Amino acid sequence: MSQIAATLDEAIEVIADGCMLVVPREVSGVPMDATRALIRRGIRRLHLVALPTSSLQADLLIGAGCVATLETSAVSLGEYGPAPRFTAAILSGSIKMKDATCPALHAALQASEKGVPFMPLRGLIGSDVLKYRDDWKVIDSPFGDNDPIVLLPAIKPDVALFHAAMADVHGNVWLGRQRELATMAHAAVKTIVTVDRIHPGNLLDNPTFAAGTLPGFYVDRIALTERGAWPLPLPDYYAADAAHLAEYAKMAATEEGFAEYLDKYVYEKQAA
Amino acid sequence: MSQIAATLDEAIEVIADGCMLVVPREVSGVPMDATRALIRRGIRRLHLVALPTSSLQADLLIGAGCVATLETSAVSLGEYGPAPRFTAAILSGSIKMKDATCPALHAALQASEKGVPFMPLRGLIGSDVLKYRDDWKVIDSPFGDNDPIVLLPAIKPDVALFHAAMADVHGNVWLGRQRELATMAHAAVKTIVTVDRIHPGNLLDNPTFAAGTLPGFYVDRIALTERGAWPLPLPDYYAADAAHLAEYAKMAATEEGFAEYLDKYVYEKQAA
Amino acid sequence: MTFRPEELLADQIAQLIGDVRHVAVGNASPIPATAALLARERGRGRPYVSLLGSPKNTFWTDGARELFDCAGQGRIDVFFLSGGQIDGHGNINLVEIGDHAHPKVRFPGSFGSAYLYYVVPKVILFRTEHSRRTLVPQVDYVSAPGASEPNVFRTGGPVALITNRCLFSFAGGRFTLQSVHPGHTVEEVIEHTGFDFDRPANVPETPPPSAETLKLMRETVAPQLAELYPQFAAQVFGVAVPSS
């Protein structure tokens, strides 16, 4: 049975209200078409984990009221300035924020990848990042002598969702160097991938391709969404749409402008 | 400065008597030419870590008297039977054996890769593998309720040594799917690689190759040793030399036969 | 229809595998590999079968650790283990016989057993040599225990032990004789087993593989098997060994 879904909406069916959804950073393949489809579907109460940071994707989902809890290390539009809907939501208290630090999120996903309940991490002690995370624990390392170290509980997302350049009909997905996407898929219960194109043949048959491939074994659904990361980049394939991102930053600065943006670029797209 | 050494002996200079040396399993690229060169050089008192098992390589090094401590999950010649010099050394007590289990070695190397003093691992509790490892600790997981879990101290080898199909002049090494070799290199203080050939150009310039490449940043020395894994296989490139392995198993069954083997296949090779 | 002992064992193991998503088979295990491929043929592609050492039948791209990570994720449903010794508590010994300080016999080592035995839901023990030497009251070294204290995290463990003489199931810390293979007897099993086990009043004979199963094994499974186990495929199924 092929994982390739007939439609994007069918592929993302499994992403339910209230689920824990893990998504990648801006340069690792952000599934923007899928994000817009989730907003159109009116998804609610997401526990969004952005590994380890986010930009437009988190801002859009937050602005559209899809997010209950956000767990990440930073949200920003980078050179286009702060992420306005994220900032507004934090200041109004409309989302629960679990501030982290990048390597903590990587380690917590690797814990689920390895089937262990926690991972240790250096740093953090004495920071307010740790102070406000009562789910993180400090122990005295049994290998040291008065050596406190932080333990991070495993993050086991219900769904991992990302965009990649290509997949084959066996469900194998080309990741290239973005190996944290493999960790996301290993850690999550289910994995949904959108891709720009379907690769003929089997990516695992060629040892060169295989090295950068996530086996279809870990992939539940795939949807074909050409340039599905737009307006974000897909490194090695296409650049960000700078003009669009600047337009977003401007429109999303106000609630009204953001509503207009949604009408123009998210809801309208459905009709197109 | 290029990492490519003029000779194999020069590349392995850094592997000193008494050092902790990590080497890969039979199908991940075993540096057999380098192993023979170490034996010819008369290396002594190695703390050999085989990730996570070994075959001919450990048996040869042990038989030649190069190993003080062996840390691995199994040594066997596979279809050619038990590893005779390993077995004899254990029964005579001439090496110190630190029996492990495969995922424990992977995790302990990943601990060094991540700069943490330990990694947790499920399993092990109630086994004699754990009982005889007083360097492993059991704690009550702070995320559970009466939930004992094993913590493994990080393994930080002095040197990682392996064989790969190719490297480029920038020191980048093609690993393909053998990603534990990257972990070995990340974990070790120094990394020495032998390769079958030098790849023209820069492996990191091509995103497809880059996905399966260890960056030269982690590589200290490279030696060109064509078919350097012989008589072991280099998967995707060449198969094991079955006749030779059968001959080894037969000769190494006795100490005399093993000495003959060394004369014929290790010491003689120098003259050739 | 006549059949070879290996075919009987593979058929039995395929049934033990049941309807699962993923079966992994370790190195040097041609009969379990036959069974896994047979199960895949019957399930028309399900379960996924990972045969360690076979590039065609493994999907791993994350290095040697992926098998163990995959098991830790709960994504390996069936695995096979053996032992230099296996005891009546389901403990297996892959390390040594004798006193730990001065062993008399040394085996290769525990491999991944001290982990996989705990986290793979169905571990099928497989040991063709059924004798008091291999099936002992108490192993000299516990590579991995058959059962654990209730507070020890354990999602897996042994479900069965198959030998050249019979099939045992394992539950509640004990083996139960399920069936005796054609040509063997309960008395013979008792005589050659070093541990106590339960048994029903009437122990059935292990049913022979059906004609359909034999056809599937010989015509469809055997050629696939030959990639990894050419000698075994030639010897048991008469698959021509390719000259290389």
Place this chain on the structure above:
Amino acid sequence: MTFRPEELLADQIAQLIGDVRHVAVGNASPIPATAALLARERGRGRPYVSLLGSPKNTFWTDGARELFDCAGQGRIDVFFLSGGQIDGHGNINLVEIGDHAHPKVRFPGSFGSAYLYYVVPKVILFRTEHSRRTLVPQVDYVSAPGASEPNVFRTGGPVALITNRCLFSFAGGRFTLQSVHPGHTVEEVIEHTGFDFDRPANVPETPPPSAETLKLMRETVAPQLAELYPQFAAQVFGVAVPSS
């Protein structure tokens, strides 16, 4: 020879980098990136320079975690951090201003600072806006502390803070004014700094970049910089922005 303030800062930072193996520069940091590339030119290839976001100037092949793993291995010698607030103890705040339950201002977040600040031997703090708004007595939120208790594992931390007005060094939990940039005064620095700091009786002026350094930056570094920072390279160094 005239120079731009960015050139002065980059030259100073390049000297702070010193003779090391590996400098990593985070996103949106054109001046530190200029300094790192300048140091690499001077060292004829040493240090390795990793510019996050630049495929040409990063060697990572193990995903987004490799930067942090690499730092954890002790393989990153110099990194750069900034802060919405930086205080006199070297604490940095990348999260919020005001009460944690009801912040008045929200910044993007701590990124990797709560880790990298502890494990990179030389962290150079960089904040062009030198004001009592940014340089405060005590940060409202500690993304990462400037110093740690003696028993806390820490192989790294801040060594300097460079602003548009001056250069501070950091040691023993305090900043010391090292030099004031041309056109600025000690009094002005005191007026605009919210925290106490030490200073010598005579504070030198930050030396201007040499003609040789300026040539290297403008002719050799600037074109390399343009890949990642085309606007900056155009504005500061007049590198033509490629039409795309």
